[in-house]
Amino acid sequence: MANLVMVMPYQAYLRKAQAEGFRITALWDPAEARRLFGAQAPEYLRQVAELADGFRLVDFTDRSAYAGAIREAVRETGADHVWHVGSEESMMLAHEVADELGKAVNSPRSVALLNDKLAMRTLLRDKGISSVRFATADHWTAVEPLLRDFTLPVVVKPAALSASRGVFLLTDPAELPAWHRELAGYTGPLLVEEYLRGPEFSVETMTVRGEHHVVGVTRKLLGPLPHFVERGHLFGEPETPRTRQVAAIAVELLDAAGYQCGPAHTEVILTADGPRIVESQARLGGDKIPDLIAIARGFDVKRAMFAALAGRASVPEPGGSVAHIAYFSFPPGTLHRVSGLAAVRALDFVHTLHFPFAPGDVLPETVSSKTRHGYVILTGSADAAQAHARADRVRDLIEVELR
Template structure:
């Protein structure tokens, strides 16, 4: 009998992958927050619920268990991680503990936990006012980074160069409706992400990903594998395993962000989910490992996790498209010279393009490319992006 599972959110590729494993997929997602055609094709039921409303999600999950139980709640999305862990724990369905998931979700709790263990020291403080922000920046004696305690997507992340800018930054925080923020010392170096997978508490680093940042700390591209030497790669793998052990992660995908600084490796944050920004697709193309499929297949015992990773296939890269904010009036796409390139253009005439302040504002689409290595893949992606024209006019 096919196992019934619940997915708290999910892109079409996630729904398809679970269905192809033979699972009966129940999707929990907000109206308009999923692809209706994919849901009709790959799901046996859709429950409309806002994943940002945790009490509503928990009520929906408990109602589902009362009338038609599932064997596991999975969340491929950040918003559903804690609710999925709570439901799994409440119904004895296995998976990572609520404590583990909450530690990863709450950036201040994670920092405190790492500080207690003496792991990856970073100076930080939770602040509630411009005055507290000023005081901490004065102690730092250098720039800091202000970020929400429990949100992703580079939303409401600000660099602050010193106490003289604290009031300005805090006014932005208040304008966003936030009352407390995490402030950390600003780490300077080379940032990568680590795409991992865990089984029975054993952790495998599947890939290390290069990150290309635009303005406002919003990623504009990624490449796999990262351009780091074997010594650094081994150190990153060791630190990642220590982190995942420290928080008690036992199964499934993980996405850990690390800064390579002059003082050593420093953990930025980690998540018990696969990376966003189509990183799992880059990993599949470059490494031959399908993290989306494994996230469901391995915990349910439908497929084993191979201890030996397959031989690398080459490199893969993604670059996000952009346009001047406004209404799209015209789009011009290349038709030749696209070897190894897949265009994922989402912009359409009449679409409103917002200023890019966080990841969700990247509405124009992306370009994914493969190559013999990450350098060639990135070059192909960037060459394709340079030939795409998305014209806009000011919003009336």
């Protein structure tokens, strides 16, 4: 078996990796686990430690300790590779240390060209791919002078935050202070981009030895503006000329970045002038998209990424059903009572219902993927219209009363 040092492997990844012939030494940050899993974080990490072949805790924000933990784990295990396909915030240092040790799966440059929104936008401009007008600023107060070169509205976003945090549709310069508050202390580069109009998709790919395989195209359903928070995803888009266009431009980006191995998730808007790339990440799609792929196609994309690391390519068979995840977004406030959850769970097309609030809890305003109010995963729809109708039925059944 090959030895793999893996930074923040989720529980679901560990058995998949072992099934593909890897021994896993897992590195996790307790603070990152708390951010992702809340009060369940200690139990989650205990189970990771139990499943993994080796386990270490380290503070990802302490660059020296984090890099040292990777080096020590490689030295002790004789690891063949170091890999990180978790949260983007801690990804780059892991790839840099892996490259230094000769254990990199992808070059740090290729990962940066996908994950960093400014680096990606610059690459696309220089390569003449997916032309989108943009400008950069070092501070939110420097954004207003840039607006004279754009037609409002524009999209403003941080270059290095994930989960839709800080992505905002700016219709008036007077909204800049409100956007600044949503950045919550972020101090990196900022982007101003032309507002792209059209249906939005994501392309799920798996790269094996530099060859990019399209797993499928996901239709993204946006919630209300000015925030770009998805209210749902549909996996199982039929292959059509437009989805082939969308997939092709994602593959073009991966080629330009020099990406060599593993999953990528690339978001694309199909404008009247053709497909335009929004952003990309060197990891699996979030928001339960891997679960939708498994439901709609019977394909285990989590295991497939470890097969890719071993040099084996696999893609789902064509056909199948449409799987849908629909997110809840209720008015913000203190929850007094909720009803209809049992009725929803009793529906034969409901795979999973998640509503993590009890009376007395505060429902926050939905401004990022982390502040949504739960979700339902629906199975076996014949097409998108049926999936939408089923999601509407679920939303109609759930009644929330706020104080």
